[in-house]
Amino acid sequence: MVVLGLYNNLNTFLIIGALLFGIGIYGLVTRRTLIGMLIAAELILAGASLNFMAFNRFTAPDPAAGQIFTLFIMAVAAAEAAIGLSIVIVVYRHFKSIDAEDTVQLKG
Amino acid sequence: MNPSISTSPALFTVDGLAGVVFLIMIAITIIGGIIACNTERLVRSVAGLIVCFVGVAGLYFFLNSPFVAMMQILIYVGAVAVTIAFAIMLAAPEENKKLVASNPLIGPLGFGTAALLTTGLAVLAFKTEWPVMEKINDGSVKLIGLQLLTEYSMVFELISIVLLIAILGALVIAREGGES
Numbered sequence: 001m002v003v004l005g006l007y008n009n010l011n012t013f014l015i016i017g018a019l020l021f022g023i024g025i026y027g028l029v030t031r032r033t034l035i036g037m038l039i040a041a042e043l044i045l046a047g048a049s050l051n052f053m054a055f056n057r058f059t060a061p062d063p064a065a066g067q068i069f070t071l072f073i074m075a076v077a078a079a080e081a082a083i084g085l086s087i088v089i090v091v092y093r094h095f096k097s098i099d100a101e102d103t104v105q106l107k108g
Numbered sequence: 109m110n111p112s113i114s115t116s117p118a119l120f121t122v123d124g125l126a127g128v129v130f131l132i133m134i135a136i137t138i139i140g141g142i143i144a145c146n147t148e149r150l151v152r153s154v155a156g157l158i159v160c161f162v163g164v165a166g167l168y169f170f171l172n173s174p175f176v177a178m179m180q181i182l183i184y185v186g187a188v189a190v191t192i193a194f195a196i197m198l199a200a201p202e203e204n205k206k207l208v209a210s211n212p213l214i215g216p217l218g219f220g221t222a223a224l225l226t227t228g229l230a231v232l233a234f235k236t237e238w239p240v241m242e243k244i245n246d247g248s249v250k251l252i253g254l255q256l257l258t259e260y261s262m263v264f265e266l267i268s269i270v271l272l273i274a275i276l277g278a279l280v281i282a283r284e285g286g287e288s
Contacts, residue, residue, distance in 0.1 A: 005123070057172055
């Protein structure tokens with residue numbers, strides 16, 4: 001049962017992080033609505049945080065630094081979500097749609 | 109800290125059961141991510157995002173950092189996902205249009221890009237010899253607090269200002285009639 005010892009291995013976490021990143025990229029490319037793109041971006045950030053935490057646990061000399069960095073990533077992601085969603089609401093009020101292909105009009 | 113992929117704990121020991129829980133967490137994370145990017149309705153997509161974040165919090169537990177796992181659940185599941193749900197209720201049209209892309213090439217091309225990036229990162233992870241350094245401390249919660257207020261205090265203050273400005277900016281942008 002080698003598979004049960006997987007949680008003690010750096011590569012497992014790196015591959016999960018890469019999978020989350022790939023799923024996020026797929027969603028970012030294929031989604032049509034702005035909120036869907038935002039959700040995919042959150043997945044990408046989760047993958048990056050998981051990579052940081054994995055290196056923090058297995059290779060880094062100071063295990064507190066990676067945790068602090070992940071906390072900062074969470075704070076920036078929260079700020080990004082707040083700003084992005086308020087922009088989405090304004091876009092909906094203006095165009096009556098949050099489809100990325102409807103909001104193609106630029107004005108100065 | 110040698111990676112003990114060669115050791116194989118029996119199923120009904122503490123290590124073996126931890127391995128089973130770890131596999132469940134991986135499944136939750138990946139399935140949640142796939143749900144978040146492939147459903148037709150945005151509300152289900154947010155539900156998938158929540159499932160995925162709970163799985164990631166479980167993975168953080170296995171990385172010796174229960175504090176970050178708790179923060180993951182508090183901030184992402186408790187705040188970010190709820191904010192996205194509110195935005196969907198405020199902004200998503202009543203009749204949910206299909207989220208399928210208009211151009212039929214977008215799906216396969218997006219999948220190809222994602223697969224290419226994922227395999228590239230995975231191959232990179234396996235091919236590289238990561239240098240392992242000696243731990244200089246244990247990374248406890250007390251130490252995180254001390255370092256936040258001493259070594260990283262500048263970043264801490266800056267992130268507070270960023271959050272404050274983000275809140276104010278969100279309020280100003282979304283204010284009624286502010287766009288005219």
